Amino acid sequence: MWAFLQHLSFWDWLALGTVLLILEVFGAGGYLLWIGLAAAAVGVLTFVLPGLSWELQLLLFGMLSILTALYWWYRQRSAVRASDQPNLNLRGQELIGKVFVVHQAIVDGRGKVKVADGVWMARGPDTPQGAKVRVVGLEGVVILVEPVD
Template structure:
């Protein structure tokens, strides 16, 4: 009696591929492909013992999962906007106007339609400062004159 037919392996592969649609991050895709490969081998070699089928499935699953894991870790996704969501970083080097005097190293500057906390040398309202860095939500500034 045959424990696993090629239909069983193809059904398992299909089930794993369906589950992958729900967001398994690629792992079930490759394990499903391993099950399908064992199904194809079982079709091509009808008398393949079930022990060998399970062993091949395990080996194929491990190899394909490792392949996927290594591939995901090696892919470097360089962004065309490296400072996206780092608003303060994209302000470095730009000049802004002091809205609230910088006294004892603390004040506020106008950036677009908002106001940011600033740290730097004392400066009167209306003077111009250049952003040289960022510490959290505080912009580090120097005089632009």
């Protein structure tokens, strides 16, 4: 083992970097990408400066791994932005506040409301068919309505 460590070459670091990058392809979520790039960078440094001791090579690898991982973490954190359309995939949320026509009379708190080209189950006070209601909330796939005055 000591003999291997004392004779680390740039090929060893490039091979390690390649293995880590291949493992990243199988779904490590970005973690091995940066460590693999750090290993490749140490390989390049070892090629340019062949007299680097194995201790310094390992130290460089550790430092570069931490720096690149922190860089990745910082970039991921800064990339998260509030959406300009927060209800994009929440179709029911965009219905709140809108007025629709009762499709099937609301009796005993249950009925159906016509929304665009579809019909949604609704809960609210008893309301006859054809009356207008406003959506005030959502419980799963059931919209909560109140009569429009």
